[in-house]
Amino acid sequence: MSTIPDQHRIRRKKLEDLKAAGADPFVWERYPRTHRTATIVDRPDHHMDTVVSVGGRITAIRMMGRAGFLDVSDETGSIQVYLRKDEVGDEVYAAVRTFDLSDIIGVTGPVIRTDSGETSIRAKECVLLAKALRPLPLGKEYEGKRTRTLTDPDLRQRLRYVDFAVHPEARDYLIRRAAMVRAIREFLDNRGYTEVETPVLQAIAGGAAARPFTTHHHALDADLKLRISLELPLKRLIVGGFPKVYELGRVFRNEGADRRHNPEFTLLELYEAFSNLEDIMDLVEAMYVVACKAVTGSTSFWANIRDDRIEIDVAKRPWRRLPMLDGLLEYGSIGPDDLRDLDRARDTCRRFDIDPEAETSVGGMIEKLHERIVQPKLIEPTFITDFPVETSPLAKKKPGNPELTRRFEVYMATQELGNAFSEINDPIDQRARFEDQVSLRDRGDAEAHPMDEDFLTALEYGMPPTGGLGVGIDRLAMVLTGASDISDVITFPAVRQLGR
DSSP: OOOHHHHHHHHHHHHHHHHHTTOOGGGOOOOOOOOOHHHHHHSHHHHBTOEEEEEEEEEEEEEOSSEEEEEEEOSSOEEEEEEEHHHHOHHHHHHHTTOOTTOEEEEEEEEEEOTTOOEEEEOSEEEEEEOOSSOOOOOOEETTEEOOOOOOHHHHHHTHHHHHHHOHHHHHHHHHHHHHHHHHHHHHHHTTOEEOOOOSEESSOOSSSOOOOEEEETTTTEEEEEOSOSHHHHHHHHHTTOSEEEEEEEEEOOSOOBTTBOSEEEEEEEEEETOOHHHHHHHHHHHHHHHHHHHHSSSEEEEEETTEEEEEETTSSSOEEEEHHHHHHHHHOOOGGGGSSHHHHHHHHHHTTOOOTTOOSHHHHHHHHIIIIIGGGOOSOEEEEOOBGGGOTTBOEETTEEEEESEEEEEETTEEEEEEEEBOOOHHHHHHHHHHHHHHHHTTOTTSOOOOHHHHHHHHTOOOOEEEEEEEHHHHHHHHHTOSSGGGGSSSOOOOOTTO
């Protein structure tokens, strides 16, 4: 069997011969396709004897002396092509015999049914449109399905274009993700939201607890950061009189990549003036139904939870509301006395095999305990409410309990799928929160929120009561499509450089 370097050398020689003979395939600029392969195969009687033109990759070759067969695959499926030497001519037939797997061709001819009953195209024209100098790992076909040959996860991500070319299901994840994004946009547009774009390069990266990527603007001689959130510019627009705004954009967090995280990801954030947390809950329940329908065609999706496959219906409303401390009590038997100060909270964390040393506040440890104990139990759609004030520097305090905030996170299928606040609009309270965050940063919390004087100035001009929401689009797509890894729904996920 030829190795890939051998294949590369042989195919390059074939290309050189084609060019020398005046048959350079790369001069083709277009090939008008009248049909896609699945359209023909799915309705053969409707297309029988119709002359069609298709284009795609060769996935199988069976050439004989005076006749032969090719399988041609496009973005919808595959169809067999039947060629006869006496019909296409000696020159074309000879050229076809030099074709290789993965070459891209165009075929024109009538639709027929072969003696074996297979729907096929009887080629009257067959042209090479692009020579593949490297063979795709196509695998073997068995009972109409191809075996997977590109199975190494790292290689699939590194050679993403190959993954898409040989695995239709890899493309399908992105197609369904795109449908979800379109549906969310339409949902918000129909509700009167204005879509905007805000700066990616920022002097202060705020709106989230994350480490930013940094860069330098040479013309301005200024150190800048790639945004970690969309929040603060959007709230400035609320101050400026926009009643409902949203942005779907890329954000960047200088963190590790795993099954649920990618350093570069798509974030939806929306803000609505004169609304509160309950209004945003209602919006989330309605919007996630729309998103689910766009992905699955129904209001439910299937999730693999540990060893079980569970159907989750997002249309069952209202969703459960569970305060964070109640969840710790229900699922971990952790009461207020276990969290009354830093020392008790640290002891409680250690009891559940959580290293508390990286946390500088009781609130931070409460969230770690929630992630370890409660989150794995949250299968049906649930709003976790009443977050600690230390971890929620942009959310209003809860009336009657200033240690908690008017904040929720959305959970389903054990994944966090949204984060919302009744936004602080008191500039004095916001300054005090920022000062607390600066204190946490001074004590070693690298992800504590920085001071942002310009945002405080904006609040001093007056911001109406506002509800806000942030949704990680990649993770939502991962859950609704049933993907096992967030990289499945990202076109080109982060990969480690070779040799590093």
